Amino acid sequence: MNSLVQTTTWWQVLLWAGGFAFVPYMVAMAMDFPFLSLEQSLYNFIGLALVVIINVEILLPRLYFQQKNLAFLVCGVTLVMLLATVVYWNGPRWEPPMVSSMRTEMRPFVKKMGRFGGYFRMVGRVMPFFMALVGSSVVSIGAFARRKEKRAIELEKEKLETEMKFLKSQINPHFLFNALNNIYTLTLTQSKSAPEHLLRLSDMLRYMLYECKADRVPLSAEINYLQNYIQMKKLKDSGGMNIEVHLPAQTPDLQIAPLLFIPFVENAFKHSKIEDLEKGWIKIKLRTVERELRFCVSNSIPAQNFTKDQVGGIGLDNVQRQLQLMYPGQYSLDIEKKESLFAVQLRIQL
Numbered sequence: 001m002n003s004l005v006q007t008t009t010w011w012q013v014l015l016w017a018g019g020f021a022f023v024p025y026m027v028a029m030a031m032d033f034p035f036l037s038l039e040q041s042l043y044n045f046i047g048l049a050l051v052v053i054i055n056v057e058i059l060l061p062r063l064y065f066q067q068k069n070l071a072f073l074v075c076g077v078t079l080v081m082l083l084a085t086v087v088y089w090n091g092p093r094w095e096p097p098m099v100s101s102m103r104t105e106m107r108p109f110v111k112k113m114g115r116f117g118g119y120f121r122m123v124g125r126v127m128p129f130f131m132a133l134v135g136s137s138v139v140s141i142g143a144f145a146r147r148k149e150k151r152a153i154e155l156e157k158e159k160l161e162t163e164m165k166f167l168k169s170q171i172n173p174h175f176l177f178n179a180l181n182n183i184y185t186l187t188l189t190q191s192k193s194a195p196e197h198l199l200r201l202s203d204m205l206r207y208m209l210y211e212c213k214a215d216r217v218p219l220s221a222e223i224n225y226l227q228n229y230i231q232m233k234k235l236k237d238s239g240g241m242n243i244e245v246h247l248p249a250q251t252p253d254l255q256i257a258p259l260l261f262i263p264f265v266e267n268a269f270k271h272s273k274i275e276d277l278e279k280g281w282i283k284i285k286l287r288t289v290e291r292e293l294r295f296c297v298s299n300s301i302p303a304q305n306f307t308k309d310q311v312g313g314i315g316l317d318n319v320q321r322q323l324q325l326m327y328p329g330q331y332s333l334d335i336e337k338k339e340s341l342f343a344v345q346l347r348i349q350l
Contacts, residue, residue: 009056012139016132017048044128047087051129052136054079060140076137080129088125176201182235197235200228208259215326216255219293223247223286226261230284233269241274242281252288254350257326261286263319264297264344271342272299291350298343316344323348 021044055076063072179201186194207225211217227247234241265284274280282299316335323331327348336343 008140008143009053012056012136013049013052016052016135017045021045021048021128043087047083048129048132050083051079051132055133055136056140060137060144064137064141065144076133080126080133084126084129176205179232179235182232186235197232200231204228204232212258214258217258219251219254219256219288222256222258222261223251225259226265226284226286229262229265233274242277243274244281244283244285246285246287248287254288254291254293256293256348256350257322260319260322260326261295261346263316264295264346267316267344268297268299268342271301273302274299276300276302293346293348293350295346295348296343298341301338301340301342303340 021041059072059075059079063069063075179197183194183197183201186197204225207221211221227245230243230245234243268274268282268284272280272282274282279302280300283297285296287294320333323333323346330349332347334345336345
C-alpha cells in the first residue's frame with residue numbers, strides 16, 4: 001500500500017468519498033431538514049474512502065489491468081456490499097431524532113411494501129458506494145490508458161530514432177576507399193589539387209560523423225555535401241564526365257533531414273556508367289518553391305546490365321523508409337524507369 005501516498009489516489013478519495021458522504025449532509029442542513037447526521041456522514045466517508053483506496057490501489061492494478069475482468073467485478077461488488085453493510089450496521093442508532101420519528105410513522109407503510117421496501121432501502125444505502133467504485137474506476141482506467149498511450153509513443157519514438165541512426169550509418173564505404181585512392185594518386189603526381197581534395201574529403205567525413213547526428217541540418221550544409229561528393233567522383237576521370245548539376249548557391253533558411261539526397265546521387269553514379277563519355281550522363285537539380293523542396297536526379301541506363309560498387313549503399317527501399325519516418329504525409333517520391341533512362345523526383349513540404 002506504499003502507493004497510497006500518490007496524489008491521484010487522495011484526490012479521488014476527496015472527490016468520491018467526500019462528495020457522496022458530506023454533500024448530502026450539507027444539502028440537508030441547507031434545507032433545514034436533518035435527514036442525515038454528521039456522525040453517519042463520517043462513517044459513510046470512511047467506508048467510501050476504503051472503497052476508493054482498495055479499488056484504485058489493489059483491485060484495478062492486480063485484476064482489471066491484468067485482464068482479470070470477472071474477478072475484478074466479483075471483488076468490486078463484494079467490497080461494496082461488505083463495506084455498506086458494516087457502515088450501516090445498527091445504523092438507526094445514528095439517525096437524528098427527526099428521522100427516527102419519521103421511520104416510526106412510516107413503519108406501517110414500509111410493512112405493507114414488504115420485501116420490496118427492504119430492498120429499496122438497501123439499494124439506497126449501497127448506491128453511493130457503488131458509484132464511488134465506478135467513478136474511481138473510470139478515472140483510474142482513463143489515467144492508465146493515457147500513461148499507456150504516452151509510453152507507446154515514447155517506444156515508437158525510440159524505435160524511429162534507432163532506425164534513423166541505422167539508416168544514416170549505411171553510407172557506402174566503397175566511396176571512401178575510392179576517394180582515398182584517387183587522392184593518393186594525386187599526391188604521387190604532385191598535383192596541386194591534392195590538398196584541396198583532401199580537405200574536401202575531410203569536410204565530408206566531419207559532416208557525416210558529427211553534423212548528421214542531428215535530426216535536421218541546414219539545407220545549405222546538405223547541398224555542400226552533395227557538391228563535395230560530386231567533385232570527389234569526378235576525380236576518377238580527368239577527361240571530364242557528362243554531369244549537369246543545378247544546385248542553388250543561395251538557399252532559404254530551411255532545415256532538412258541529413259543525408260537524404262545522397263542515396264539518389266550515389267545510385268545515379270552506380271548505375272549510369274558515367275565513364276562512357278558518349279552515352280553516359282547524369283543530371284542533378286534541386287530547387288525550392290516557397291517551403292516545398294524539389295529534388296530531381298536522372299541518369300542514363302547502359303544497353304547492357306551494369307552496376308559498379310556492389311558493396312554498400314543505402315538503396316531506394318531504405319530511402320523510402322527514411323522518408324516515411326521523417327516526413328510522414330509530407331512527401332512524394334516518383335520513380336520513372338525506361339529503357340535508357342532512370343529518373344527520381346522527390347518533393348517535400350518543409
